[in-house]
Amino acid sequence: MKKKWLLTMLTFLLVAATALAGCGKSEQTGGGKTEEAEKPTTLVYGRGGDSVGLDPATVTDGESFKVTKNIFDTLLDYNDGDTTIQPALAEEWTISDDGLTYTFKLREGVKFHDGTDFNAEAVVFNFERWANGNADTFPYYGSMFGGYKNDEGHVIKEVKALDEHTVQFVLKRPQAPFLKNLAMVPFAIASPEAIKKYGDKFGENPVGTGPFVFKEWKRNERIVLEKNKEYWLEGHPKLDKLIFVSIPDNSARLNALLKGEIDIMEDLNPSDLAQVEGNKDFQVFKRPSMNVGYVGLTVTRGPLGNKLVRQALNHAVDKQAIIDAFYAGQAQPAKNPLPPSIPGYNDAIQDYPYDLEKAKQLLAEAGYPNGFEMELWAMPVPRPYMPDGQKVAEALQASFAKIGVKAKIVTYEWATYLDKVAKGEADAFLLGWTGDNGDADNFLYALLDKDSIGSNNYTYYANDELHNILIEAQTVSDENKRNELYKKAQEIIKEDAPWIPLVHSTPLLAGKANIDGFNPHPTGTDKFTKVQFK
Amino acid sequence: MAELARNEGNVVQQEEKATSLWKEGWIRFRKNKMALIGSGIVLFFILLAIFAPFIAPYDMNDQQLSMRLQAPSKDHIFGTDDFGRDIFSRVVYGARISLWVGFFSVLGSVVIGSLLGIIAGYYGRWVDAVISRVFDIMLAFPSILLAIGIVAVLGPSLKNALIAIAVINIPNFGRLIRSRVLSIKQEEYITAAKAIGMSDARILFHHILPNSMAPIIVQGTLAIATAIIEAAALGFLGLGAQPPNPEWGKMLADSKAYLTQAPWTMIFPGLAIMLTVLGFNLMGDGLRDALDPRMKS
Numbered sequence: 058m059k060k061k062w063l064l065t066m067l068t069f070l071l072v073a074a075t076a077l078a079g080c081g082k083s084e085q086t087g088g089g090k091t092e093e094a095e096k097p098t099t100l101v102y103g104r105g106g107d108s109v110g111l112d113p114a115t116v117t118d119g120e121s122f123k124v125t126k127n128i129f130d131t132l133l134d135y136n137d138g139d140t141t142i143q144p145a146l147a148e149e150w151t152i153s154d155d156g157l158t159y160t161f162k163l164r165e166g167v168k169f170h171d172g173t174d175f176n177a178e179a180v181v182f183n184f185e186r187w188a189n190g191n192a193d194t195f196p197y198y199g200s201m202f203g204g205y206k207n208d209e210g211h212v213i214k215e216v217k218a219l220d221e222h223t224v225q226f227v228l229k230r231p232q233a234p235f236l237k238n239l240a241m242v243p244f245a246i247a248s249p250e251a252i253k254k255y256g257d258k259f260g261e262n263p264v265g266t267g268p269f270v271f272k273e274w275k276r277n278e279r280i281v282l283e284k285n286k287e288y289w290l291e292g293h294p295k296l297d298k299l300i301f302v303s304i305p306d307n308s309a310r311l312n313a314l315l316k317g318e319i320d321i322m323e324d325l326n327p328s329d330l331a332q333v334e335g336n337k338d339f340q341v342f343k344r345p346s347m348n349v350g351y352v353g354l355t356v357t358r359g360p361l362g363n364k365l366v367r368q369a370l371n372h373a374v375d376k377q378a379i380i381d382a383f384y385a386g387q388a389q390p391a392k393n394p395l396p397p398s399i400p401g402y403n404d405a406i407q408d409y410p411y412d413l414e415k416a417k418q419l420l421a422e423a424g425y426p427n428g429f430e431m432e433l434w435a436m437p438v439p440r441p442y443m444p445d446g447q448k449v450a451e452a453l454q455a456s457f458a459k460i461g462v463k464a465k466i467v468t469y470e471w472a473t474y475l476d477k478v479a480k481g482e483a484d485a486f487l488l489g490w491t492g493d494n495g496d497a498d499n500f501l502y503a504l505l506d507k508d509s510i511g512s513n514n515y516t517y518y519a520n521d522e523l524h525n526i527l528i529e530a531q532t533v534s535d536e537n538k539r540n541e542l543y544k545k546a547q548e549i550i551k552e553d554a555p556w557i558p559l560v561h562s563t564p565l566l567a568g569k570a571n572i573d574g575f576n577p578h579p580t581g582t583d584k585f586t587k588v589q590f591k
Numbered sequence: 592m593a594e595l596a597r598n599e600g601n602v603v604q605q606e607e608k609a610t611s612l613w614k615e616g617w618i619r620f621r622k623n624k625m626a627l628i629g630s631g632i633v634l635f636f637i638l639l640a641i642f643a644p645f646i647a648p649y650d651m652n653d654q655q656l657s658m659r660l661q662a663p664s665k666d667h668i669f670g671t672d673d674f675g676r677d678i679f680s681r682v683v684y685g686a687r688i689s690l691w692v693g694f695f696s697v698l699g700s701v702v703i704g705s706l707l708g709i710i711a712g713y714y715g716r717w718v719d720a721v722i723s724r725v726f727d728i729m730l731a732f733p734s735i736l737l738a739i740g741i742v743a744v745l746g747p748s749l750k751n752a753l754i755a756i757a758v759i760n761i762p763n764f765g766r767l768i769r770s771r772v773l774s775i776k777q778e779e780y781i782t783a784a785k786a787i788g789m790s791d792a793r794i795l796f797h798h799i800l801p802n803s804m805a806p807i808i809v810q811g812t813l814a815i816a817t818a819i820i821e822a823a824a825l826g827f828l829g830l831g832a833q834p835p836n837p838e839w840g841k842m843l844a845d846s847k848a849y850l851t852q853a854p855w856t857m858i859f860p861g862l863a864i865m866l867t868v869l870g871f872n873l874m875g876d877g878l879r880d881a882l883d884p885r886m887k888s
Contacts (some may be wrong), residue, residue, distance in 0.1 A: 378656040
């Protein structure tokens with residue numbers, strides 16, 4: 058008996074000793090490596106989730122765009138730090154006076170990764186492909202260009218190749234954010250030959266003109282891209298290899314960075330900020346905020362169909378407390394779906410104050426004096442607008458419990474989660490949005506218009522008055538008039554309360570101190586063309 | 592008349608034997624210090640679980656976000672977690688969950704395992720072959736993997752975790768009982784019972800089962816310890832207790848991001864798991880020494 062105990066204890070000690078020794082050792086080699094390495098040319102980017110697909114037109118999630126942004130180019134691109142338009146595959150463009158005809162002069166001598174030529178025909182092919190699709194195949198196209206080929210709201214009348222390097226877009230009605238829309242990641246020009254060759258499998262074999270060539274994708278693990286030696290921007294990209302790895306846990310990802318397994322990490326836990334800032338081998342990057350994290354209240358499901366119930370839930374959330382606890386203050390409370398940095402933001406709107414009595418009263422008025430039960434879905438992966446969805450969900454669960462609403466926290470794997478939420482299967486769900494083009498249209502129309510149901514309007518909220526305003530705002534080119542319309546739109550949304558807007562966060566990234574040329578873009582997708590190690 | 596007398600004699604003899612086994616066991620158990628300490632710990636946690644509402648100073652789910660990650664103090668003797676909930680209250684209520692899962696999952700596996708084991712052992716032939724092979728298949732899986740698989744099918748919840756743990760432990764008990772039955776079956780009193788035409792059910796449940804009780808109790812106590820760990824592991828993986836339930840393993844998982852800044856968020860639930868498991872193991876070891884005939888010196 059005694060002997061057995063002694064043996065157990067000894068084994069224990071041995072295991073502990075081995076484990077500790079292991080820790081020390083790996084840290085040493087990690088440190089040694091960085092010292093002796095000359096100038097690395099492979100950058101490993103650690104993020105929270107895997108991509109859904111690599112054909113950017115078929116997906117709407119940021120994790121996919123981050124990768125495709127580097128494989129593909131768009132006709133136009135954004136400036137480094139903001140969403141001002143600059144030339145990319147199109148070198149120059151002219152707009153007719155009526156705002157209906159856009160003519161683009163394309164860059165010459167550009168080749169796709171498969172060796173075929175990039176030309177006006179390729180542009181026409183891509184736009185035809187999307188226009189002939191539907192909300193299932195190309196969800197983002199519909200929400201940005203008013204639907205598909207035979208839809209009444211479809212903005213693009215035709216796309217013509219005038220010659221080898223000139224392409225012309227004719228619109229049915231003016232669309233103010235048209236150029237910004239063209240610069241969005243999902244509307245990147247893909248190789249027509251590769252699309253024909255791979256068909257449905259193109260999302261696993263992406264071929265574009267971008268700075269990096271797709272090499273390999275191990276699901277939920279890594280995506281490897283290699284330098285495009287023929288890239289049209291002289292002397293770029295600087296890196297030989299760009300690897301995206303998925304490490305779902307924020308702390309584990311930070312450990313990987315500290316141990317030198319990755320070079321840049323996304324979604325640094327706000328609570329770990331001090332630790333990284335205090336270490337001279339690393340630097341912190343703050344992504345300019347252009348996002349919103351929210352609780353969607355699916356209006357087609359049970360009690361949530363009642364506006365009063367949705368308003369009551371709005372009253373039950375203490376946003377500042379959530380920000381202090383789970384964002385370490387690196388966020389501001391949201392009252393509108395639009396982030397304040399975007400023109401058209403309505404600052405005059407009063408948020409529903411945190412008021413449990415008022416919330417209970419509204420519930421009683423709605424016919425639920427004793428509350429009700431519902432599911433609250435929490436995303437399984439950290440998002441820039443929500444570093445820890447599970448924790449936020451748990452805080453919300455406790456808040457809702459105080460007004461008698463029993464929420465059961467539910468979660469799914471990320472791709473499934475998005476898929477099910479898009480189908481309207483969730484009651485209340487956590488989600489968020491990072492603006493893709495810096496325009497109000499990309500938030501309000503994309504997320505809350507009835508046209509976007511099935512693509513990005515996950516709450517199934519539909520309001521005709523709002524729809525008319527949002528469509529009008531698309532066609533007006535006068536900035537002030539547009540902003541007025543968007544302000545009105547935000548009032549309607551506030552009243553109908555399909556969301557509980559939670560936060561606009563400042564996403565934090567951390568990387569090695571010797572990384573140069575990395576400026577996190579407000580859209581959340583970065584091009585690594587100019588990034589290098591010092 | 593004669594038959595009746597013989598029967599009576601049989602019963603009396605059996606009772607005497609049983610009393611002496613349990614009595615003897617208790618004497619041996621009492622002398623074993625480690626076993627007594629273990630039982631003390633177990634009793635402590637059982638009382639904690641029963642009187643949780645009186646012991647816990649706060650509501651286990653009451654969030655005070657402004658009071659998050661407070662170090663242990665006079666107000667919160669175990670500190671607070673990242674939602675500002677009192678960790679002491681949560682650990683106390685957590686005892687309810689862990690013991691509940693431990694007892695009932697083992698009870699489930701004992702009942703089903705014993706039944707299958709008895710049938711396999713007593714009837715032999717193809718019945719035995721089928722049941723034993725199924726056990727073999729189940730034992731071929733690492734138990735936690737099998738549990739994860741079962742929960743994945745049923746959906747994550749505490750109840751399903753309990754079912755999963757019960758299922759994965761069935762073969763252990765089944766095999767144990769089967770081997771006991773195989774040896775008891777050869778005993779003369781069973782042959783005698785058969786000879787006087789006693790029914791199978793009576794032989795199984797009045798003669799074989801009572802004689803297999805000791806190893807079941809020993810194995811059962813030890814299995815509770817394993818079950819508690821397995822429940823904590825499933826909770827840690829998010830497959831067991833769902834928020835806001837204060838399950839110890841879940842508490843560990845929820846706090847792992849704060850290991851360096853607020854170690855008390857992990858230390859106390861961790862200690863609770865360790866102590867209960869230690870308690871059941873010591874008690875189980877003591878019971879084995881006291882009851883298991885094979886260990887008799």
